[in-house]
Amino acid sequence: MRTITLGRTGLEVSAVSLGCLPIQRVPMDEAVRILRKAYDSGITYYDTANRYTDSEEKIGNALSDVRHNIIISTKTGATDKATAQKHIENSLRMMKTDYIDIIQFHNPKGLPDRNDPNSPWAAFDEAVKKGYVRYCGITNHSADTAKAAVLSGDYDTVQYPFSYISTEKEVALTELCKEHNVGFIAMKGLCGGMLTNSAACYAFARAHDNVVPIWGVQTMEELEDWLELEKNPPELSDEIMAVIEADRAKYSGDFCRACGYCLPCAANIEIPTAARIETLLGRAPWQQYMDDASYDKMHRIDNCINCRACASRCPYGLDTPALLKHMLAFYDAFYHAHGGTRGLDNV
Numbered sequence: 001m002r003t004i005t006l007g008r009t010g011l012e013v014s015a016v017s018l019g020c021l022p023i024q025r026v027p028m029d030e031a032v033r034i035l036r037k038a039y040d041s042g043i044t045y046y047d048t049a050n051r052y053t054d055s056e057e058k059i060g061n062a063l064s065d066v067r068h069n070i071i072i073s074t075k076t077g078a079t080d081k082a083t084a085q086k087h088i089e090n091s092l093r094m095m096k097t098d099y100i101d102i103i104q105f106h107n108p109k110g111l112p113d114r115n116d117p118n119s120p121w122a123a124f125d126e127a128v129k130k131g132y133v134r135y136c137g138i139t140n141h142s143a144d145t146a147k148a149a150v151l152s153g154d155y156d157t158v159q160y161p162f163s164y165i166s167t168e169k170e171v172a173l174t175e176l177c178k179e180h181n182v183g184f185i186a187m188k189g190l191c192g193g194m195l196t197n198s199a200a201c202y203a204f205a206r207a208h209d210n211v212v213p214i215w216g217v218q219t220m221e222e223l224e225d226w227l228e229l230e231k232n233p234p235e236l237s238d239e240i241m242a243v244i245e246a247d248r249a250k251y252s253g254d255f256c257r258a259c260g261y262c263l264p265c266a267a268n269i270e271i272p273t274a275a276r277i278e279t280l281l282g283r284a285p286w287q288q289y290m291d292d293a294s295y296d297k298m299h300r301i302d303n304c305i306n307c308r309a310c311a312s313r314c315p316y317g318l319d320t321p322a323l324l325k326h327m328l329a330f331y332d333a334f335y336h337a338h339g340g341t342r343g344l345d346n347v
């Protein structure tokens with residue numbers, strides 16, 4: 001397995017590394033089997049978060065006996081010192097380890113104040129003294145915040161969404177990280193499931209030598225797919241570039257990345273699904289969105305009170321209420337064109 005140096009941490013991590021959010025959805029036994037297979041196949045870097053329910057516990061159960069052969073990063077979304085301390089101690093317990101390689105501030109709205117004695121930084125500093133953590137990183141969905149983090153000089157790593165539909169500004173962020181020797185951890189390499197050609201996603205990531213992609217897997221097959229790509233790496237061939245260009249054309253402009261940061265919604269709308277329904281219906285099996293439950297979920301959009309809390313939280317600056325209205329109109333047209341009968345009295 002190739003390795004990539006994670007910026008100034010000097011940590012050498014496997015070129016195929018794992019984002020451990022999806023293993024929350026897998027029963028414990030199977031998650032342990034997948035993580036162990038990953039380790040046995042040479043994967044040495046695992047990223048998780050305090051917020052990912054039992055993900056840390058699964059890592060602990062699968063890998064605590066080989067802890068010193070792997071690199072672990074986790075995250076705290078705390079905005080104060082005391083909560084951040086609790087999160088760090090809980091992560092240590094869950095992962096059955098006595099140290100965390102990288103603790104990351106989890107998608108803060110702005111950069112926590114380095115000099116505030118009550119900020120998560122204070123928890124980090126104490127944790128370093130106790131030997132609980134080694135390096136500090138930040139995750140974000142705002143390119144401006146990520147850039148500010150790099151320029152601050154305070155962060156060893158930045159974790160940011162990165163795929164072949166990333167903008168030029170986002171590609172420039174990877175270069176800035178290289179220049180400042182900050183590790184770049186790439187989440188959402190499939191853009192939250194919007195991109196379906198794993199070879200194209202892999203080839204794009206591989207073309208950026210300081211980028212450490214963390215692929216989310218929840219089945220053995222998905223894991224094997226990434227391992228196979230690393231064994232027989234695809235190039236950015238004409239064929240793959242055609243896939244990339246087609247997707248770039250399709251997803252240029254504003255679209256929902258399914259990050260979920262707009263939630264909760266006062267009208268209980270499942271925004272990450274509803275705001276992407278046009279794309280989801282364009283893929284088989286669209287039939288799963290034709291039942292009464294799906295119809296009712298989409299029609300929660302009728303109850304939107306236009307509070308705009310979602311729009312104010314969207315890191316991509318989307319006009320979420322307007323996007324949802326467009327998606328509902330698209331859904332209704334698709335639903336009725338495919339034989340759906342609900343709401344026909346009203347159309």
Ligand code: SF4
Binds near residue numbers: 268303306309310320
């Ligand atoms: S504006 Fe509508 S969709 Fe957005 S949070 Fe408020 S109720 Fe929900």
Ligand code: SF4
Binds near residue numbers: 272315320
């Ligand atoms: S609307 Fe914005 S915040 Fe909400 S899921 Fe989509 S991209 Fe994320």
